[in-house]
Amino acid sequence: MSAAVAIKITGGRKTLEENYVSMKNTKKDSGADNHALLQANGNSRQAGWHWSVGYKEAVQSFAHEYQCWPASSTKENNEAIHIEMCVNVDGDYVKNVQNTAALVAKILKDESLTINHVVQHNFYSGKNCPSKMRSTSAPIPWSSFLHMVKTNMRSTGSNNIVKDDDTMKFTNETTKAAIRDYIKQAVDRKLIDKLH
DSSP states (O other): OOHHHHHHHEEEEOOOSSOEEEEEEEOSSOOHHHHHHHHHTOOTTOOOOSEEEOSSOEEEOSOTTEEEOOSSOHHHHHHEEEEEEEOOTTSOHHHHHHHHHHHHHHHHHHTTOOGGGEEEHHHHHOSOOSHHHHSTTOSSOHHHHHHHHHHHHHOOSTTSOEEETTEEEOOHHHHHHHHHHHHHHHHHTTSSOOOO
C-alpha cells in the first residue's frame, strides 16, 4: 500500500487504544483480492481495513498498527483490527469461515489477545453485521465460528495452518469441531431430534 493511499484511507500508524478484532462481512460479489485492490487503488469512500478474507485467500492491506477507518464508530476505528469477510454468492462460505477462523486465531496469538477480544461489527455499531454469521439459519453461526477460532488457537505445529502461495489449509479437526457445535445448537433449539 502506498503512503499516499494510506494517508487517504487510514489514520496512519498509531498505537491502538485497545486491541480487538472486529468482524464484518461484505455484501458485494467480490473476492478478497478485489477488496484489497479497492484499497490499494485509493478507495473513494475513505474507508480502510486491515484484512480481506475470502474462500481462496486472506489478503492483508495494512499492518495492525495502522488505524483503519472501516466504520462510522470512532471507538471501533481506534480500537480494532478490522477483518472483512468477502462473502460471495458463488463462493464457498464454509471455506471462507474456515480461512477467517484460522486468520483470527493467528492474529490473537500474534497480538497476545484472547477469544474475548473477537467482536462483531454489531458490538460497536448496532448494525446486523456480520449478517450471515448473525443469522439463525447460518451454515456456521457466530458461536460456531468462535469455537473454530478457539480450536485453531489450541492447535500446535504446522498441521493446522499452512501458508502455501497465500492459501490457508485446515485440518479436519477444525471442521469437525464446527459441525459438532452446529449440530448441538440445532438439537438445543429442537430443530432436529437427538438420536439415541
